Amino acid sequence: MTYPIYVYGHPVLRKIAKDIEKDHPDLDTLIADMFETMYNSDGLGLAAPQIGKSLRIFVIDGEPLGEDHPEMKDFKKVYINPRVVERKGEIVPMNEGCLSLPGIHEEVDRESELRIQYYDQEWNYHDEVYNGYKARVVLHEYDHLDGVLFTDRLSPLRRRLIKGKLNDLTRGKFTADYRTVLPAGK
Numbered sequence: 001m002t003y004p005i006y007v008y009g010h011p012v013l014r015k016i017a018k019d020i021e022k023d024h025p026d027l028d029t030l031i032a033d034m035f036e037t038m039y040n041s042d043g044l045g046l047a048a049p050q051i052g053k054s055l056r057i058f059v060i061d062g063e064p065l066g067e068d069h070p071e072m073k074d075f076k077k078v079y080i081n082p083r084v085v086e087r088k089g090e091i092v093p094m095n096e097g098c099l100s101l102p103g104i105h106e107e108v109d110r111e112s113e114l115r116i117q118y119y120d121q122e123w124n125y126h127d128e129v130y131n132g133y134k135a136r137v138v139l140h141e142y143d144h145l146d147g148v149l150f151t152d153r154l155s156p157l158r159r160r161l162i163k164g165k166l167n168d169l170t171r172g173k174f175t176a177d178y179r180t181v182l183p184a185g186k
Contacts, residue, residue: 003037003051004179005099009170011101011183012049012148016037017056019081022123024055031078031121034059041178042128045137047144050100052181056081058141062134070135082118089113094136096150104165104177106158108150110136 047058062072088114
């Protein structure tokens, strides 16, 4: 099943997501649906809040970046109850976009390395270190679980400059090639 993507301004995107229990009903179906939704929206990653579910889970498939970033070619993972336990390295600016912010792309500064602990789909525990593009994609999706969007990481001046575009999103003044859910009452 393909879910609609919740758009900037919707309160679910600002909530701190809740941990998932091991016996969460239909978890395998949710994971399959998240991948399907991500693929149908042309995304590289998708966090549960983006489909209206305040749960600590996100999925990534870096295959579309494989040509430009070979380390992403076989990088397909499910992160359940992840915790970033360390961020370090050089702060690197790079252009980012987000399915929940259609049409907006901005240069975002992020740490070049992270250490993350999480469970996979079979509830195997992992403690891994990523750097470069893998770190960036994981940190972007991880932020969604804490109610943070990439626009929150922009300078105050840059946020003011895109305020009109953000307001347009909340009013439904955008185009996307996938179904969306606007903030209530919009």
